Amino acid sequence: MSPRMQKKPEEAVASVVPQGLLRKLNVSDIKPSVTNPRQLFDKAPLDALKENIRQHGVLVPITVYEVKGQNKYAILDGERRYRCCQELQEEGVTITIPANIVAPPDKIASILYMFSIHNFRESWELMPTALSLKVVMEALGETDNSRLSKLTGLSEPQVERCKVLLSFSDKYQNLSLNPDPKERIPSNFWIEAYPVLNLAEEVLPGLRKRLGRDGMTDNLVEKYRAKRIKSVIHFRRILEAFEINSEDKSKQKPVVERLENYITDIQLETRKAFDDFVVDNRRVQNAIKACDDFVSQLERGKLEHVIDKDELTSALKRVNSYVEALLSRLEGADQPGAVASQDEHE
């Protein structure tokens, strides 16, 4: 899309255009949204809502738009109410659902809606999110993390992760798009490998010249496939080893040599390669103590009822923001468990 055709970001915010239609729909008239993941719903509150609907029916209309050609309505808002009605129908209870019919959202609005849903996903898949973020960035000409975060509802670290994923060429992205979970390289692999590749390029110019970034990446992929990277978060061990030994050149040299060895020797396992350099756990212990001290000092201050609170609020927000970002970085994990493939061939 040419820049002149681009929408202004503020115009792109997902909006609902009412058509002034309120209809009563049957469960079979409704198509669940493709963007609504099944993991979204906790069972207990859903059961409570179901019992309420069983007794009183659906009191608040859901919001839907017409799916052209299918005589069905797709849900924009009200998936939980729909799920309850679906379950009730399976139990033999027939319920009609009041629905506000709105105009179908345009492409960007539906992507933004998808993002808002993905925010609640427990085991989110980064790849479709990254590809959709790319569509939004291209359509709106927006690349700033903070503004993209506001637009999409994704956190800034999530936006950053998507960008990291998009920085890999299609060749590598496609490895994460393989529908076969046994063959698929998890998206988190790229996120965790990215700083390691950056580090290798910086400290191993000879290897970089010999293999190139793609060559080093290929080796890491091969290592992963050979199960010599048992968890993608083990890549952090490499960065930790560098950080700990960064101030002493004599200590850093063996880490650099080990990194070269690690990239070229496919069989060398990550923790086995770098655990030697990270025996000292003092930093983590210090951080835990700092957390305890911080909380206990605040508690001692008895701050709940202070009147001049603006400065304090601002300081706490800064701490909060830092902690959230740190937690978000620490929370990285391997891909959610792959679903076993069904043994059916029709």
Add this chain to the structure above:
Amino acid sequence: MLKTIKTTIQNIRYFRFYTWAVFHFSDYKPQPVTIPRVAKWLSQFDEKDKQSIIDLLHQVNYISEKQTESLIVKLHANLWERLAAVNITSKNIIYVHLHDPGSSSSVMLNMLRDRALLERRGSHFVDSKNVRELHEITSKLEQGAIIYVDDFSGSGDQFCEVRDYLKDYIVGNFSEFFLLPCICEEAIYELGKRGIEAVAEILHAKADRPLHNMSSIIDKRTKNRLVEISHKIDKRGGLGYKSMATMVVFYRNAPTSTPSLLRGNIKQKPFVGILPRTTDLPVTS
């Protein structure tokens, strides 16, 4: 003398059955149905069971290549008419084949592609494994229809597994259809939960399957005996995948949900089937 006459009459009846089977399943691709094969298959059963077995084979709904082609083309034409009525044109239609090249899904889609001149009309074709392409095309089109194509769906598990993965890569507003000559009621239910419409000619209900526990189209005693034989042939899955006991067989292959009585054992040992799946056959060098 009387015994000889009786035997002769019985042999003539069997021969009539053999020729019927050869003619009826004449284009079954995995393995040609020949008189010696039908004879061998039937000879594996006790004499007292043979008539029930013959009756069961008569209840197989066999769909030849010609019928398959005609069904899929007709269903597709009707669907196009519907879509055209709501201004979804050929250029906004994406066809998805579900499995590897050479699978029923891609064969069906190729058949349609040729017969309905889909390429010339500007429709799009996507391999279900290529989610990037699906993402790019849906993102470009923004709205339209996605038509998944296959010949048969039993439980719907295989289709839903593929589609549940694809759905994250669909951008925009698309109606979704599963176009196929035959679908089982179990699959209809799974599709319904996802809001996908099945466009099929044959709805293969549980009640239509003589060996299914919800069916009563044959008498209980005969059914129990045939189920018993099926389980003897294959202890783990005598009535096929999820005990569905389906009775629709396509010229290209029998579904995994077909009873073992008809399919036989893997590698056709020790029990030889009359309508084995390609994967049931021994590998020939």
